[in-house]
Amino acid sequence: MNLSDSTPVRSILRCMLILAALSLPQVLQAQWQVTAGAQSTDHGTQALAFLPNEIWIHPGDSITWTFPSDEIHTVSFLSTIPVAEIRPPFPVGCPPGPPPGITPDNSPFDGTTCVNGGPSAGGQTYTVNFPTPGNYKLVCLVHENMTAVVHVQSGALPHDQAFYDQQAAAERNALLSDTDHHTGNPHSGHSHGSNVVTAGIGEAVATAGGSQSLSIVRFLHPATVVHVGEIVEWTNEDPATPHTITFGDQAGNPIPPSPNVFVDADGARHAVINSIHDRVHSGFIVAAPQERIGLAQAPLGVTRFRITFTHAGTFPYLCVLHDNLGMKGEVIVLP
Numbered sequence: 001m002n003l004s005d006s007t008p009v010r011s012i013l014r015c016m017l018i019l020a021a022l023s024l025p026q027v028l029q030a031q032w033q034v035t036a037g038a039q040s041t042d043h044g045t046q047a048l049a050f051l052p053n054e055i056w057i058h059p060g061d062s063i064t065w066t067f068p069s070d071e072i073h074t075v076s077f078l079s080t081i082p083v084a085e086i087r088p089p090f091p092v093g094c095p096p097g098p099p100p101g102i103t104p105d106n107s108p109f110d111g112t113t114c115v116n117g118g119p120s121a122g123g124q125t126y127t128v129n130f131p132t133p134g135n136y137k138l139v140c141l142v143h144e145n146m147t148a149v150v151h152v153q154s155g156a157l158p159h160d161q162a163f164y165d166q167q168a169a170a171e172r173n174a175l176l177s178d179t180d181h182h183t184g185n186p187h188s189g190h191s192h193g194s195n196v197v198t199a200g201i202g203e204a205v206a207t208a209g210g211s212q213s214l215s216i217v218r219f220l221h222p223a224t225v226v227h228v229g230e231i232v233e234w235t236n237e238d239p240a241t242p243h244t245i246t247f248g249d250q251a252g253n254p255i256p257p258s259p260n261v262f263v264d265a266d267g268a269r270h271a272v273i274n275s276i277h278d279r280v281h282s283g284f285i286v287a288a289p290q291e292r293i294g295l296a297q298a299p300l301g302v303t304r305f306r307i308t309f310t311h312a313g314t315f316p317y318l319c320v321l322h323d324n325l326g327m328k329g330e331v332i333v334l335p
C-alpha cells in the first residue's frame, strides 16, 4: 500500500504545502536594514551620510532606515518628473502637494510619486517598499552631499545584509575618525590674527553610490579673549552646512541676520555689541551651493561674520541650528 494514498497522510502533505506557500512571500520579500547619520559620543562630529549609500534589492523588498544621531535627516525619494529647482534651507518634503510633504511609514516608491519620511533623529526609523524594478536616487533634504541609490532588480543580488552592515560600520568609522582638520585651518584667518573662530568644519567624500560628508558642529576655539575695541571674526569652513553666531534672544527666523547687522566691503557680515543685553544674530553663515548647468548662478555665500566689542564683559553665544549638539561659545572682552 502506498502511504501517500491514505487520507490522513494526504491531508498532512496538503497542509504542509499550504504552510510552505504561506511562508513563501516572507522569504522572497526581504526587509533590509541601513542607517542614516552617525555621530561621535560628544555629538560634535556628525556623519551626514546614508550608511551604506548603495544597496541592491529585489522588487517587493523593503528598506528600513534607522536614524541614530541627534542631528535630523530625511529619507526622501523625490519624483523623477522634473520640478522647479529648490534648495530648501529646511526640509520642505515632497514638491508642492498633493502629495503632502511627508508620506507615511511603509510607503511604496516606484519613481512616479515622491516619498519623504520627514525630519527624523534619535533612533527613529522609516521604511520604504520598492515594488518595481529601477534605480532610485535617495536624498536627505536637510543636508547637501548626502545622497544614495537603491537598485531594485530581479535575479541574483551582489551582497547580503551582513555585507551592508560591515560596509556601514567601515564608512561610519572612516567619517567619524577623520582628524586631519580638527584644529581648524590656521591659514583661514583674515587680518585679525588670533581673533578668528572657526564656526564649523566640513568635508565631502563620495562612493560610487553618492555623496557623504562629515560636519564638525563646534566653535573652535570656543572661548575667545580680546580687548575692548577689537573685532572677532567667525569663519564657516564647511562646504554645505550652515551655522549661526547668535548672541542674546534666539527667537525668530534663523535665516536672515538681525537688523543691527551690516555688510563689510568684502561681503562679510558685521555687527557691534555694546552690551551683554544686545541681540545680534548672524543669520545663516554658509558657503554658496555648487553651480549646475541650466540653473542661474547662486549668490556668493556669506562665510564670515565679524563683531566689534565696545565694552568689557563675558558674552556667551551659540549656533541656533546646532546648540542642541553642543555648538556654543563665549567671548571674553577685557578692558
Ligand SMILES: [Cu+2]
Residues within 6 Å of the ligand: 200, 217, 242, 243, 244, 319, 320, 321, 322, 323, 327
Ligand atoms: Cu551650527
